[in-house]
Amino acid sequence: MVEFSGTVVEGLRAAFGVAGYTVDGVAARLGDQANAALGRNETAPAVRRTASGDALDTMIRLFLLQRSVPENDVHKAFPGIDLVAPGIVVRSGGEVQAAVDVRPFGADGREWWVVADLTPGLDGRREVMRSDYVLGIAPASLSLIQLTVPIKGERALDIGTGCGVQSLHLAGRFNQLTATDVNPRALQLARATAALNHVDLDVRDGSLYEPVAGERYDLIVSNPPYVISPPGGDLTYRETGFTGDAVVEQLVRQAPTHLTDGGWCQLLANWTCVRGEQWEDRLAGWTGDRSAWAVERERLDPSEYVELWLRDAGLHGTPQYPTRYDEWMRYLEDHDVEAIGMGWITLHNVEGSLHAEPWPYEIERPIGPHVLQRFERVETLPNDLNGLHLRVADDVVQETTGQPGAEDPATIVLRRQRGLRRAEQVDTVLAGFVGACDGDLSTGQILAALADLMDRPVVEILSDYLPKIRNLLVEGFLDY
Numbered sequence: 180m181v182e183f184s185g186t187v188v189e190g191l192r193a194a195f196g197v198a199g200y201t202v203d204g205v206a207a208r209l210g211d212q213a214n215a216a217l218g219r220n221e222t223a224p225a226v227r228r229t230a231s232g233d234a235l236d237t238m239i240r241l242f243l244l245q246r247s248v249p250e251n252d253v254h255k256a257f258p259g260i261d262l263v264a265p266g267i268v269v270r271s272g273g274e275v276q277a278a279v280d281v282r283p284f285g286a287d288g289r290e291w292w293v294v295a296d297l298t299p300g301l302d303g304r305r306e307v308m309r310s311d312y313v314l315g316i317a318p319a320s321l322s323l324i325q326l327t328v329p330i331k332g333e334r335a336l337d338i339g340t341g342c343g344v345q346s347l348h349l350a351g352r353f354n355q356l357t358a359t360d361v362n363p364r365a366l367q368l369a370r371a372t373a374a375l376n377h378v379d380l381d382v383r384d385g386s387l388y389e390p391v392a393g394e395r396y397d398l399i400v401s402n403p404p405y406v407i408s409p410p411g412g413d414l415t416y417r418e419t420g421f422t423g424d425a426v427v428e429q430l431v432r433q434a435p436t437h438l439t440d441g442g443w444c445q446l447l448a449n450w451t452c453v454r455g456e457q458w459e460d461r462l463a464g465w466t467g468d469r470s471a472w473a474v475e476r477e478r479l480d481p482s483e484y485v486e487l488w489l490r491d492a493g494l495h496g497t498p499q500y501p502t503r504y505d506e507w508m509r510y511l512e513d514h515d516v517e518a519i520g521m522g523w524i525t526l527h528n529v530e531g532s533l534h535a536e537p538w539p540y541e542i543e544r545p546i547g548p549h550v551l552q553r554f555e556r557v558e559t560l561p562n563d564l565n566g567l568h569l570r571v572a573d574d575v576v577q578e579t580t581g582q583p584g585a586e587d588p589a590t591i592v593l594r595r596q597r598g599l600r601r602a603e604q605v606d607t608v609l610a611g612f613v614g615a616c617d618g619d620l621s622t623g624q625i626l627a628a629l630a631d632l633m634d635r636p637v638v639e640i641l642s643d644y645l646p647k648i649r650n651l652l653v654e655g656f657l658d659y
């Protein structure tokens with residue numbers, strides 16, 4: 180049982196503040212090398228950097244390196260508070276060890292402390308994870324934070340809150356925050372995280388939308404337990420009893436009934452690519468007549484997928500590995516799964532359709548502002564672009580390739596440096612059009628001049644190039 184009372188919360192906050200137990204404070208104490216090693220789950224360099232025994236060293240060793248620390252050092256680091264009774268540390272001999280992970284975390288220029296279960300597998304330790312394990316700040320958690328559209332509103336919902344990290348990130352931007360989970364331990368730790376950060380969080384027990392029946396939100400975020408696995412998987416943080424990708428399907432299908440008009444739902448997701456079906460069509464069936472965007476960041480074949488998640492559970496190299504591997508493969512075969520897509524889905528509760536695409540390339544982070552901008556453009560660009568005075572976006576560069584000495588380039592590519600860092604191959608006409616977009620002439624005027632120059636009918640140029648110009652506008656190559 181982990182419970183942070185008012186005295187413990189205030190004591191921890193004060194102690195962390197005095198010691199400098201912050202993102203920057205820890206980074207400065209560890210230095211680049213030990214920090215990077217800790218990012219790879221190796222603690223030895225960090226142990227060397229935390230030998231002074233001062234309060235910050237004690238906190239780092241206790242929570243981040245999972246070392247035993249003399250009880251006396253803990254008393255000095257956390258004066259006047261008992262960390263044993265609330266279940267934050269456990270005693271063993273004259274030393275104590277952390278029972279939960281409490282670490283500083285920063286995003287968007289703000290900082291918090293997050294309470295979660297201890298990071299498994301430090302220094303290559305093979306640990307079987309408890310089935311109610313509560314994940315800390317994982318790479319997927321950060322992806323969702325970076326994907327979240329930077330809006331403000333009245334109410335936000337964090338489904339599958341775990342340690343509460345998404346809710347923290349939404350705090351201050353919404354007046355009411357609701358967080359749900361089915362794991363009682365996650366509910367406890369999310370409450371502890373909220374308390375420690377003075378965040379008013381309404382934490383509710385229940386599956387998916389059950390705890391919020393009849394309620395609507397301006398933003399719903401979820402990093403759900405999306406792993407597509409055979410029945411019997413018992414890691415609540417990643418698996419559910421749902422078949423295939425039904426957990427994601429239900430989150431998406433039911434989102435509009437829990438969103439305000441114009442509200443947003445953003446999910447990380449895994450989806451199955453089923454034999455004989457296009458994945459884009461399956462997802463379009465879920466998003467219906469709502470405006471939505473699905474991005475497949477990675478696609479794995481069934482064996483790559485099974486290996487990924489068996490390793491994640493620490494099962495690689497164990498006696499049950501071959502059997503579990505075989506069972507999982509059989510399950511995917513039985514469901515006609517050819518591959519698994521891994522990515523994001525954003526649904527905006529206005530009329531529209533789904534745009535689904537693979538985009539496995541490096542992107543700018545946070546991507547949320549660009550997601551918002553793309554939706555705005557898809558939904559608000561006028562039908563007639565002729566009257567718009569366009570400008571090339573500041574981040575666009577033109578790359579040309581071709582034979583040395585050739586009069587004309589063989590290919591011209593426009594590349595954005597920001598957002599999804601998209602690249603579009605264009606012909607000389609479109610390159611000429613974009614080059615002329617300085618806000619002076621209208622789109623129609625530039626296209627008419629190009630038609631004249633090429634001795635082609637204006638109507639032909641308009642019908643060839645206006646759809647391409649619309650695409651460049653949607654993808655942010657052009658501004659208006």
Ligand SMILES: C[S@@+](CC[C@H](N)C(=O)[O-])C[C@H]1O[C@@H](n2cnc3c(N)ncnc32)[C@H](O)[C@@H]1O
Pocket residue numbers: 313314315316317319320323338339340341342343344345359360361362365385386387402403404415416417418419
């Ligand atoms: C991958 S973790 C995400 C934790 C956290 N939100 C984050 O972004 O790091 C998924 C969470 O969903 C919870 N969960 C599992 N099944 C659920 C269900 N049916 N309804 C709601 N939450 C569920 C798990 O307990 C876990 O806390």
